[in-house]
Amino acid sequence: MNIGIVCYPTYGGSGVVASELGKILAYKGNKVHFISYEQPVRLDFFSENLFYHEVTVSNYPLFQYPPYELALTAKIVEVVKNSNLQILHVHYAIPHAAAAIMAKKILKDIDGIKIPVITTLHGTDITLVGNNANYGEVISYSLNQSNAVTSVSESLKNDTYKLFSVNKNIHVIPNFINTEKYNRNGNLCSRKFFANEDEFILMHTSNFRKVKRIDDVIEIFTKVNSVKPSKLILAGDGPERSHIEQLCAKNKINDRVFFLGKQDNIEKILSISDVFLMPSETESFGLAALEAMACGVPVVSTDTGGQTEVNIHGFSGFTAKLGDVNAMSNYVLKIIESDETLNKFRQNAQYQALKFETVNIIPLYENLYNAILSENN
Numbered sequence: 001m002n003i004g005i006v007c008y009p010t011y012g013g014s015g016v017v018a019s020e021l022g023k024i025l026a027y028k029g030n031k032v033h034f035i036s037y038e039q040p041v042r043l044d045f046f047s048e049n050l051f052y053h054e055v056t057v058s059n060y061p062l063f064q065y066p067p068y069e070l071a072l073t074a075k076i077v078e079v080v081k082n083s084n085l086q087i088l089h090v091h092y093a094i095p096h097a098a099a100a101i102m103a104k105k106i107l108k109d110i111d112g113i114k115i116p117v118i119t120t121l122h123g124t125d126i127t128l129v130g131n132n133a134n135y136g137e138v139i140s141y142s143l144n145q146s147n148a149v150t151s152v153s154e155s156l157k158n159d160t161y162k163l164f165s166v167n168k169n170i171h172v173i174p175n176f177i178n179t180e181k182y183n184r185n186g187n188l189c190s191r192k193f194f195a196n197e198d199e200f201i202l203m204h205t206s207n208f209r210k211v212k213r214i215d216d217v218i219e220i221f222t223k224v225n226s227v228k229p230s231k232l233i234l235a236g237d238g239p240e241r242s243h244i245e246q247l248c249a250k251n252k253i254n255d256r257v258f259f260l261g262k263q264d265n266i267e268k269i270l271s272i273s274d275v276f277l278m279p280s281e282t283e284s285f286g287l288a289a290l291e292a293m294a295c296g297v298p299v300v301s302t303d304t305g306g307q308t309e310v311n312i313h314g315f316s317g318f319t320a321k322l323g324d325v326n327a328m329s330n331y332v333l334k335i336i337e338s339d340e341t342l343n344k345f346r347q348n349a350q351y352q353a354l355k356f357e358t359v360n361i362i363p364l365y366e367n368l369y370n371a372i373l374s375e376n377n
């Protein structure tokens, strides 16, 4: 199959999911063409089946806002024609779905080419960015004009129906994890570097945006640390980082908190961690929590969005109401109360992660591609 994938190239969920999907499809013999404004971070190697097409936006001084959607649409049209794409899979509704639908129409009306479009919703495009009345009609139209729409959780599917006028079936295809890469291997990183033998390691990783509520991470950690001496590892970077560094200094815990910045091989650090914290305002899925669970790290998260579909309360960790830092710190203390309890939660977390193993999820996309291709012929 000749597949085009449009995605954001950056660290962060949707780009990672799109890149990992493309890599697996290429490994299985498909030709996969990525279209983005930068090379996706996870595609920094050569494969004869992977291609990257860069969208460049002209910088003419007249443009206060460079016309990215137009450049993207033009690039999609070009790649579909030059590389004989059979299917276009766009990740994130804004602006990718809208650009793909415009490209689809141009290709049909001018060149007589029928290119089916699949749109995958990841969450922030719908629940945060998309929840803006100005975008409503464009998003609804782009979803309705897509040949198929997928969402990464039941919760996101329901939110999409609530927020937009979507008249087609949304297929839930959850995010996936390669448990060979994401596994507990404590030899890859030295636990001693971060903590003494009698200390626990709590961990959080994100793009440090407000929606992640890292203030709550700090509060939960402070409470846990006052009962059981612990260390906190924060991986990732983003707009909230300097505020959080100041907060740690103010709370006099900066000697117990490690700011690692962006990390490529997060499984190494997860492998030495005891509990993963994700007190987000919302998460359509929570891929970072799934990565933690696959590495045997139980998760304490909020119960918002799709998080309860990933993290099972009382089994792979616990879920609590948004902002309930008391409950979340008590849940951490419950998990680490004894070696036996911690080990049980670790095993359960890994067991739960297996449900999202790559081999179980990728065929759902392949089946959808095949169904859409046969409808389109």
Ligand code: GMT
Pocket: 012, 013, 014, 015, 017, 122, 123, 124, 125, 152, 175, 207, 209, 211, 282, 283, 284, 285, 286, 287, 288, 305
């Ligand atoms: O969480 C982010 O800020 C990044 C964001 C994105 O759009 O890439 O992640 C979203 O998509 C991920 C992959 O499907 C999900 O695992 C995240 O839960 C989702 N983030 C939110 O819903 C806030």
